[in-house]
Amino acid sequence: MLKYFIYCRKSSEEEERQILSIEAQLQELRDYAKQNDLLVMKEFTESRTAKEPGRPIFNQMLSEMEKGNASGILAWNPDRLARNSIDGGKVIYLVDEGKIQALKFPTFWFDTTPQGKFMLSVAFGQAKYYTDNLRENILRGIRQKLRRGQLPAKAPVGYFNEPRLRTIEPDKATFKKMKKILELFAIGNHTLTQIRDEMFSLGLVSKTGEPLHLASLHGILSNPFYYGMFMFKGELQQGSHKPMISKKLFDKIQSALYNNGKPRKKKIKEELIFKNFAVCGICGYKITGERHIKKSGLVFTYYRCTKKSKVKKCTNAFLPEAGLANQITNACQKVSIPDEWRDKYLERISEWEQEQHNSSGIFAQNLKDKLTEIKNKIDRLSDGYLEGAFELKEYHDIKNTFLAEKKGLEEKLDDFERKGNHWLELLKSWIIDANQAGNLANTKNFLAMRNFLRTVGSNRILLDKKLQLDFPKPYDLLWNLPDYARAESEGKGAENSKNEKWWT
Numbered sequence: 001m002l003k004y005f006i007y008c009r010k011s012s013e014e015e016e017r018q019i020l021s022i023e024a025q026l027q028e029l030r031d032y033a034k035q036n037d038l039l040v041m042k043e044f045t046e047s048r049t050a051k052e053p054g055r056p057i058f059n060q061m062l063s064e065m066e067k068g069n070a071s072g073i074l075a076w077n078p079d080r081l082a083r084n085s086i087d088g089g090k091v092i093y094l095v096d097e098g099k100i101q102a103l104k105f106p107t108f109w110f111d112t113t114p115q116g117k118f119m120l121s122v123a124f125g126q127a128k129y130y131t132d133n134l135r136e137n138i139l140r141g142i143r144q145k146l147r148r149g150q151l152p153a154k155a156p157v158g159y160f161n162e163p164r165l166r167t168i169e170p171d172k173a174t175f176k177k178m179k180k181i182l183e184l185f186a187i188g189n190h191t192l193t194q195i196r197d198e199m200f201s202l203g204l205v206s207k208t209g210e211p212l213h214l215a216s217l218h219g220i221l222s223n224p225f226y227y228g229m230f231m232f233k234g235e236l237q238q239g240s241h242k243p244m245i246s247k248k249l250f251d252k253i254q255s256a257l258y259n260n261g262k263p264r265k266k267k268i269k270e271e272l273i274f275k276n277f278a279v280c281g282i283c284g285y286k287i288t289g290e291r292h293i294k295k296s297g298l299v300f301t302y303y304r305c306t307k308k309s310k311v312k313k314c315t316n317a318f319l320p321e322a323g324l325a326n327q328i329t330n331a332c333q334k335v336s337i338p339d340e341w342r343d344k345y346l347e348r349i350s351e352w353e354q355e356q357h358n359s360s361g362i363f364a365q366n367l368k369d370k371l372t373e374i375k376n377k378i379d380r381l382s383d384g385y386l387e388g389a390f391e392l393k394e395y396h397d398i399k400n401t402f403l404a405e406k407k408g409l410e411e412k413l414d415d416f417e418r419k420g421n422h423w424l425e426l427l428k429s430w431i432i433d434a435n436q437a438g439n440l441a442n443t444k445n446f447l448a449m450r451n452f453l454r455t456v457g458s459n460r461i462l463l464d465k466k467l468q469l470d471f472p473k474p475y476d477l478l479w480n481l482p483d484y485a486r487a488e489s490e491g492k493g494a495e496n497s498k499n500e501k502w503w504t
């Protein structure tokens with residue numbers, strides 16, 4: 001009885017999409033073998049194209065046939081066995097040699113007669129013709145496009161593939177934006193990352209809607225397509241599409257790209273320091289910062305609502321960084337204590353501390369005296385009870401009153417000794433902090449001012465370009481101090497009467 005091998009193949013390539021899956025081929029062939037009483041020794045499956053010779057499993061199967069392990073092949077169609085002349089020739093040669101005695105295909109009739117061999121070679125030839133034809137058609141299309149000056153590929157950013165005429169045309173939505181980006185980069189003072197971010201803000205993004213990879217950005221910036229040429233298989237071709245920029249500008253971009261690759265002397269990445277400093281006065285979401293680079297190279301930074309609310313569209317105004325910085329400076333100045341006030345107040349506090357030190361001695365002594373007195377009372381009460389002056393019930397009631405009083409006095413004394421002049425310490429540190437806020441404002445230390453207001457101010461809201469915030473005690477006194485009071489007292493120093501009034 002003749003021994004058979006089953007061979008199934010399906011490549012992942014586009015033109016084989018219509019072919020049965022390997023699993024389905026296998027099932028069909030097993031059924032076919034059963035119906036026709038074929039003895040199957042082994043099943044070979046392979047997911048590879050048959051356009052090129054050198055399929056390992058196919059070769060392994062043929063070498064096993066040469067050894068005589070089987071002398072028949074069962075496959076779905078001749079084109080599963082070969083689509084190139086070498087593999088097709090090999091199969092026919094093995095048939096001529098008698099190593100292959102039978103080839104069975106559910107879709108194709110074959111026997112080892114001269115007609116059969118002729119039909120097989122036609123079938124292999126057909127499979128090869130199909131492949132060649134496909135390849136030739138594609139190549140012909142490409143050659144035609146190249147002759148017409150059309151890039152035979154996907155249109156670069158700023159253009160689109162016109163489906164009807166099969167040309168590449170400027171894309172209304174992105175052409176001008178992309179041109180702006182190229183002109184911006186040509187200036188030479190932007191990093192690829194800055195350009196990438198700028199593109200992102202203009203909506204020039206990757207297929208998935210994310211910012212472009214820097215590598216693809218590099219490819220875009222060095223694409224000759226933008227000045228009217230294009231590169232195909234390493235050769236520069238004259239394009240027939242509308243150029244976006246001049247060759248001169250393209251050359252500028254190339255030198256900017258070259259300089260970009262060199263290490264930079266200074267690369268200060270300025271932080272958006274007021275990001276998340278406040279919340280939106282309309283929807284309550286955080287305020288974020290954004291930075292844009294103008295054509296002139298000027299950097300423009302502003303703060304706006306993150307607009308995370310899905311419920312309502314936020315219309316809160318954008319606020320340029322300078323405007324926000326000004327208001328933050330003003331807030332710090334407003335809750336600050338001028339140097340003269342500070343000195344005056346600290347002097348006053350140290351007087352109070354001295355007074356308190358003196359009076360606290362008296363206060364503590366007073367408490368201690370009272371304690372001694374109550375202890376004596378309790379002792380005398382016990383004596384009286386022992387001498388029979390009180391009933392037990394009466395004795396207990398009076399004693400409990402005395403004990404409660406004693407406990408109260410002890411707690412007071414304890415409290416006093418522990419806290420001491422705590423509130424004066426608090427006042428002192430507040431005066432120093434508040435004075436420092438003014439110094440931060442004067443030296444334009446925005447980072448420190450931000451941190452100060454974050455610690456001290458609450459309910460920080462940005463609404464219609466105005467920063468609103470609340471201050472807790474005692475900052476609220478300064479915050480709500482009328483401007484004239486401050487102006488006058490700053491002018492005349494701490495001796496000012498209004499200032500004095502406020503102080504008390």
Ligand SMILES: [Zn+2]
Binds near residue numbers: 280283284306315
């Ligand atoms: Zn908002």
